[in-house]
Amino acid sequence: MKSAWLEKNTFHHSAFKDIERLVGEKERRSLRISVCLPTLNEEQTIAKEILIIKSELMLRHPLVDEIVVVDSGSEDHTREIAEEYGARVFQAEEILPHLETFRGKGENLWKALYITTGDIIVYLDADIKNIHHRFVYGLLGPLLLFDTLKFSKAFYDRPITDKNNIRRPTGGGRVTELMVRPLFSMFFPELTQILQPLSGEYAGFREVFEAIPFPIGYGVETAMILDIYRRWGLDVMAQVDLDRRVHRNQNIHALGKMAFVILKTFCSRLEKLKLVNFSQETFDEMIQYTLVKNRFQPETQPMKGLERPPMLEIPEYREKFHPV
Amino acid sequence: MNRVFQNLPGLPEKIKALKDLIITNIVLLGQIPSPTFGEKRRVAFFMDRLAEFPVDECTRDGYGNPIGIIRGTSEGLPPIFLVAHLDTAFKEAADFYYMVDKKYIAGPGLIDNTVSAGVLLSIPMLLQRLKWRPASDIILAGVVQSIGKGNLLGLRHLLKTWSTPIRGAICLEGVELGRLNYYSEGMNRIEIFCRIGRNPVQNLDHRPNAIIILNETIDRLLHIRLPQKPHSRIILGKIAGGHKHGESANEARLGLEIRSDSDEMVRELRSEVRALVADIAQRYKVDLKVKTISDIHGAGLAYNHPLVKSTVEVMKQLNLKPIREPSESELSLFLSNNIPAVTLGLTRGENPHMENARIEIEPLFTGIAQVLGVLAAIDSGVCDEKRVA
Known part of the structure; x- marks a missing residue:
């Protein structure tokens, strides 16, 4: 497998720290930029993310035009705090309310397409403890400075070999290294060059996001990469080293559920592409066990792997963004 | 007196318009660990930020203190210093990720003294927004190696050079908001360290215990007679020792x-402490040492010094009640160098030295207005005649 893409399309955020240059490109190309933060009970970190992005990339440099929070029904003060610091705040269920309601990160990202106004949308997880505006300008840099790039994805912790060429792990999480990378290696070896395919921070042009389906839950990142790859190829993608990212850790049970949904998403893509043929239907429940008073107790979680269709197929969206 | 001083009651609202930028400065600065003697990364960020906002000149002195200069309108006047130390009492390993909500900012080192350094970074932007360029040059100095064993080394060097x-x-x-420090007591900060050497002849059960030796030392310290005039105190502030419960x-x-x-009197009491420590060391045959960590001379402005009176007037206009007390921080160096100075608190807070x-957030805007008001007073000449008492 060639690794030309890895060398050509991998950047470090510092390459884009001249924010005025990015603003100039944005203005030259008459683009609008939206930042979207999907939330569920993020009162500890949401204010800081909004504050820093607004202060650095809206007030000091007019790079970002709007910050939108799409909330899945937080029970803490997330929405109130986000409003206080000037974000546009929506509850996911209030967007396109006639559609059946689902709850999940992918659902929020998909619905954000309807209420944001940007030509480029930057998606950031809302639980980043060490938020810095590099998370935004780093992802925007490749899209604004290279005409061929349509989608950029974050990776962290400088996983590339260091100055002395000492080998280091790529910094992917457990689900990436134990499941996604083996699957990519088996079916789409080119995609293994994406160092952290599950990172929750990415940016892209609306024309890309509106044309692909969005799984409503954890499968959204994997599906996005596979669908963009199938439709436009790897060369429209870039990855950006954003240095360190600090966030809360998930326990192994939560990661198990995440892996289940991602695997389901992956299998559905493989079937559509006729790369595999399952002789029987797969099940929609994740079964995990816990030890309670010396007895193993099963916990069953229904996980259907639902997906939203490309937003372009929604009439209200077409009317709003592509009126005839 | 200039127009900033005259419009003080309305100033906090004007400052609040820059709330996002001010809090961002505090948070971005505060999330960079900066233990005393390990301030390098925070200094670099402070410099970059000063250059961005911008100041007219940005430099680092020979000791590594980052300094921003906002040029004044009058060339002949001496500069006015605004100072905040950049070091904190927390090591690199602490969780430096700050939390912000509607009313509060929280995180280690925030009160001592990241909030002040963040405000210092916001001064160029505030002056620009208020369309105010003072007559004097304004020196924004983030000083290093200030607290604890730093012993104000950064500022000492800056003033010396x-x-x-x-x-x-x-x-x-x-x-605390309302704090008004304009005098400092003489102060000697010392550490008494007891180490029990390994003596192969002594049975483990008969070896002296360092905690008991310090207990004896404390007993003797408490017997030292302290005069009421000059007012003098010995403050026992920190104690630590031992490794295991059963050893x-x-x-x-x-x-x-x-103090x-x-x-x-500070010198006399220090001699007395050294003598009693030597006596205990001799009596118990242990290694008991006194180390001076910081030594500060007492100095102050008179209560009726024009700077003090103007500061009280600024506070009054902002509905703040001055709390007058001594301070042993950077203030003492300015005062002992015959430079009129005050220390001001920026907001209300809690758990100052904890993670x-x-x-x-809200009182911070009044705190900043107070700083600008006092800056305007100095710029109008209240320090120009009377120096330090």
Whole structure:
């Protein structure tokens, strides 16, 4: 497998720290930029993310035009705090309310397409403890400075070999290294060059996001990469080293559920592409066990792997963004 | 007196318009660990930020203190210093990720003294927004190696090497809003360290215990007679020692400060402490040492000094009640160098020296207005005639 893409399309955020240059490109190309933060009970970190992005990339440099929070029904003060610091705040269920309601990160990202106004949308997880505006300008840099790039994805912790060429792990999480990378290696070896395919921070042009389906839950990142790859190829993608990212850790049970949904998403893509043929239907429940008073107790979680269709197929969206 | 001073009651609202930028400065700065003697990364960020906002000149002195200069309108006047220290009491390993909500900012080192350093970074932007360029040059100094064993080394060096007269200074501290420091006591900060050496002849059960030795030391310290005039105190502030519950302590240390209105009395008391420590060391045959960590001379402005009176007037206009007390921080160096200076608190807060230190956001705008008001007063000449008492 060639690794030309890895060398050509991998950047470090510092390459884009001249924010005025990015603003100039944005203005030259008459683009609008939206930042979207999907939330569920993020009162500890949401204010800081909004504050820093607004202060650095809206007030000091007019790079970002709007910050939108799409909330899945937080029970803490997330929405109130986000409003206080000037974000546009929506509850996911209030967007396109006639559609059946689902709850999940992918659902929020998909619905954000309807209420944001940007030509480029930057998606950031809302639980980043060490938020810095590099998370935004780093992802925007490749899209604004290279005409061929349509989608950029974050990776962290400088996983590339260091100055002395000492080998280091790529910094992917457990689900990436134990499941996604083996699957990519088996079916789409080119995609293994994406160092952290599950990172929750990415940016892209609306024309890309509106044309692909969005799984409503954890499968959204994997599906996005596979669908963009199938439709436009790897060369429209870039990855950006954003240095360190600090966030809360998930326990192994939560990661198990995440892996289940991602695997389901992956299998559905493989079937559509006729790369595999399952002789029987797969099940929609994740079964995990816990030890309670010396007895193993099963916990069953229904996980259907639902997906939203490309937003372009929604009439209200077409009317709003592509009126005839 | 200039128009900033005249419109003080409305100033907090104008400052609040820059709330996002001010909090961002505090948070971005505060999330960079900056233990005393390990401030390099925070200094670099401070410099970059000063250059961005921008100031007219941005430099680093020979000791590594980052300095921003906002040029004044009048060339002949000495500069005014605004100072906040950049070091915190927390090591690199602490969780430096700050939390912000509607009312509060929280995180380690926030009160002492990240909030002040963040405000210092916001001064160029605030002056620009208020369309106010003072007559004097304004020196924004983030000083290093200030607290604890730093012993104000950064500012000592800066003042020693600064070549021109200084018109006046304002030292910024995180809390408490209303604090007005214009005099400092003489102070000697010392550490008494006890180490029990390994003596192969002594049975483990008969070896001296470092904690008990320090206990004896404390007993003797408490018997020292302290004069009421000059007002003098010995403050026992820190103690630590031992390794395990069931093992006689090999090491223990005690931190204390001797404070007095009189430098002479500080010296006398320090001699007395050294003598009693030597006596205990001899009597118990242990390694018991005294180490001076910081030594500060008492100095102050008179209560009716024009700077003090103007500061009280600024506070009054902002509905703040001055709390007058001594301070041993950067203030004492300015005063002992015959430079009129005050220390002001910026907001209200709690848990100042803990990881969960927390400040209130809303009062911060009044705190900043107060700093600008005092800056305007100095710029109008209140420090120009009377120097330090």
